[in-house]
Amino acid sequence: MNRASLFWIAAAIVLALLPPVASALAQPFYIDLVRRVMILAIAATSLNLILGYGGMVSFGHAAYLGIGAYAVGILAFYGVTNGWAQWAVAIGASALVAAAIGAISLRTSGLYFIMITLAFTQMLYYLGLSLDAFGGDDGMRLKARSRFPALDLADPVQSYYVALVLMLLAVFLVHRIVNSRFGMALRAAKSNDARTRALGISPYPYRLVAFVIAGALCGLAGALYANHANYIAPSYMSWIQSGDLMFMVILGGMASRAGPVLGAFALLLVEEVLKGWTEHWQAILGPLLVLSVIFFRRGLAGIFYKPDA
Amino acid sequence: MPVALIFEQLLNGLQYGVMLFLMAAGLTLVLGIMNMVNLAHGSLYMLGAYFAVAATQWTGSYAAGVLAGFAGALLVGMLVEVIALRALYERDHLDQVLATFGLILFFNELVSMVWGRGSLYASIPKWLQGHVQLFGGSTYPVYRLAVLAVGLAVALVLWYVVQRTRVGMLVRAGASNRAMVAALGVNIRLLYTFVFGFGAALAGLAGLMAGPIYAVQPGMGDLILIQVLVVIVIGGIGSIRGALVGAVIVGVVDTLGRAFLKPLLATMISAPAAEAAGPALASMLIYLLMAAVLALKPAGLFQGR
Numbered sequence: 321m322n323r324a325s326l327f328w329i330a331a332a333i334v335l336a337l338l339p340p341v342a343s344a345l346a347q348p349f350y351i352d353l354v355r356r357v358m359i360l361a362i363a364a365t366s367l368n369l370i371l372g373y374g375g376m377v378s379f380g381h382a383a384y385l386g387i388g389a390y391a392v393g394i395l396a397f398y399g400v401t402n403g404w405a406q407w408a409v410a411i412g413a414s415a416l417v418a419a420a421i422g423a424i425s426l427r428t429s430g431l432y433f434i435m436i437t438l439a440f441t442q443m444l445y446y447l448g449l450s451l452d453a454f455g456g457d458d459g460m461r462l463k464a465r466s467r468f469p470a471l472d473l474a475d476p477v478q479s480y481y482v483a484l485v486l487m488l489l490a491v492f493l494v495h496r497i498v499n500s501r502f503g504m505a506l507r508a509a510k511s512n513d514a515r516t517r518a519l520g521i522s523p524y525p526y527r528l529v530a531f532v533i534a535g536a537l538c539g540l541a542g543a544l545y546a547n548h549a550n551y552i553a554p555s556y557m558s559w560i561q562s563g564d565l566m567f568m569v570i571l572g573g574m575a576s577r578a579g580p581v582l583g584a585f586a587l588l589l590v591e592e593v594l595k596g597w598t599e600h601w602q603a604i605l606g607p608l609l610v611l612s613v614i615f616f617r618r619g620l621a622g623i624f625y626k627p628d629a
Numbered sequence: 630m631p632v633a634l635i636f637e638q639l640l641n642g643l644q645y646g647v648m649l650f651l652m653a654a655g656l657t658l659v660l661g662i663m664n665m666v667n668l669a670h671g672s673l674y675m676l677g678a679y680f681a682v683a684a685t686q687w688t689g690s691y692a693a694g695v696l697a698g699f700a701g702a703l704l705v706g707m708l709v710e711v712i713a714l715r716a717l718y719e720r721d722h723l724d725q726v727l728a729t730f731g732l733i734l735f736f737n738e739l740v741s742m743v744w745g746r747g748s749l750y751a752s753i754p755k756w757l758q759g760h761v762q763l764f765g766g767s768t769y770p771v772y773r774l775a776v777l778a779v780g781l782a783v784a785l786v787l788w789y790v791v792q793r794t795r796v797g798m799l800v801r802a803g804a805s806n807r808a809m810v811a812a813l814g815v816n817i818r819l820l821y822t823f824v825f826g827f828g829a830a831l832a833g834l835a836g837l838m839a840g841p842i843y844a845v846q847p848g849m850g851d852l853i854l855i856q857v858l859v860v861i862v863i864g865g866i867g868s869i870r871g872a873l874v875g876a877v878i879v880g881v882v883d884t885l886g887r888a889f890l891k892p893l894l895a896t897m898i899s900a901p902a903a904e905a906a907g908p909a910l911a912s913m914l915i916y917l918l919m920a921a922v923l924a925l926k927p928a929g930l931f932q933g934r
Contacts, residue, residue, distance in 0.1 A: 377723045424920055428927045431666060431722050435862045436923050439916040442855060450909030559855065563730045570727055600742050606735030613728040614716045 364580035366537035372575035375510030380441030386557030388542020403466035418535025448554030459553025573619025646880025647780025655828020661867025671850025677833025698837030706829020751840030865929030
């Protein structure tokens with residue numbers, strides 16, 4: 321067995337053991353915290369597909385987190401609580417919006433791409449702010465959580481395991497994608513656009529499909545997040561959230577399987593520790609992030625193994 | 630719709646446009662010459678406003694406030710450049726975006742630690758208070774006209790410096806080929822720090838002038854920063870002319886959209902629908918504009934780099 325699969329088995333066991341241990345120690349707070357981390361790890365994993373493997377620096381990935389969450393919230397508002405239907409809409413709507421945004425944005429590259437993805441997400445953010453029927457800038461409580469047979473997402477432990485399973489599946493899915501023929505083409509286009517074209521592969525459709533897959537996966541994370549928080553708010557789509565997702569990927573290590581998950585845990589746990597110390601935790605987190613960008617170039621995953629691509 | 634009202638909003642749009650230009654000029658120079666994205670430019674705007682308010686309250690003199698806002702932003706800008714940003718010039722845009730994003734978190738929190746989370750009141754000196762008569766009996770604040778005048782004056786000075794002086798020549802040369810300029814014996818490091826400090830001071834100037842018009846509060850630089858990025862992208866990265874044109878377009882479109890989109894929509898669709906859609910569409914307008922520009926001209930109106 322190689323080191324990577326050992327790592328994942330160990331991680332899955334530790335995470336699976338957390339709820340009983342936390343319950344036994346009467347610390348349910350940690351179940352909530354780690355569940356949130358795992359959901360955002362799914363979002364970061366989806367971003368890694370385009371940012372790490374595809375070289376597309378999207379500064380607006382939080383858009384799909386918001387779309388997924390709003391899909392669940394709005395459907396629940398109108399009485400549709402069937403989980404399958406809600407999550408399908410969350411994923412489908414995110415994919416559609418990603419297709420539209422990607423189709424335009426991918427015509428540009430470099431800095432322009434960063435800015436235009438940011439701009440589109442700002443548009444959706446302001447749209448969320450103005451949706452007074454759904455809480456406007458305050459956001460809105462879910463009327464009910466997504467309903468699945470034999471599953472109660474209002475139960476913290478059950479929803480914890482749902483998040484855990486989906487996170488592992490997301491990591492596996494992205495791993496399979498980047499090692500397929502499709503993923504090879506995507507990574508080739510990242511490392512050398514001209515040579516990829518010379519091989520007879522036009523990068524644009526590959527990039528666009530990857531962009532849509534990443535959006536759809538992040539939409540799933542959004543649906544989970546709405547259920548986790550029992551709340552939807554425009555702040556899910558804020559540029560700060562987009563920046564946080566990017567940080568998770570970079571901190572963990574771009575284009576590595578474990579990177580986004582490690583990054584999500586590192587960033588959010590450090591945040592939590594700092595919040596425990598002082599209300600001005602961002603004054604410490606900011607410089608830490610700057611230092612990590614300047615000095616910690618390969619990310620956390622680079623400690624364990626060499627990132628591919 | 631009364632013509633005077635449209636004219637007044639047009640002036641507001643121009644005034645906002647020159648403010649955006651003051652921000653965009655520094656940012657686009659840094660981008661064009663150093664190929665560096667500095668999101669913390671919005672923080673320098675915020676610091677300019679805070680320094681000015683603090684100095685004015687402390688000394689009671691508006692001139693002291695202006696000086697503090699201008700010089701303070703300049704100093705902080707140069708300090709940040711030397712401490713943090715120099716290490717990032719050779720990195721890709723992603724690292725630059727992330728590191729300067731970290732700086733934003735730091736400065737926003739720092740300001741709220743020193744001055745609190747609430748908004749501060751920025752006063753206007755007596756000689757800039759009051760209104761002038763526009764045609765049709767409407768009035769317009771003197772202060773906003775002064776902002777407009779200062780912005781235009783700075784644009785002129787900037788044009789002169791960049792096009793007609795030796796430093797400006799080096800700046801333009803640095804923008805087209807850094808390595809060559811360095812090989813010709815120019816201290817490009819020093820030039821970088823100079824340009825960066827100059828851009829920071831302009832951001833501080835924009836911030837201290839914005840103080841009395843908008844709220845002076847932590848995070849006040851974030852929204853304008855994103856709009857300035859829109860300006861730069863529309864105008865073409867690295868082009869000062871593009872920054873001016875982009876700033877005026879964005880300023881006017883944003884202001885007119887906020888003022889007139891709702892009544893305009895109400896004439897086409899039902900009033901409640903317009904009530905809901907108007908503000909949303911107004912805040913999305915400049916982003917739509919940017920998407921349209923990029924879809925047609927992927928490198929901006931003035932073909933930046």
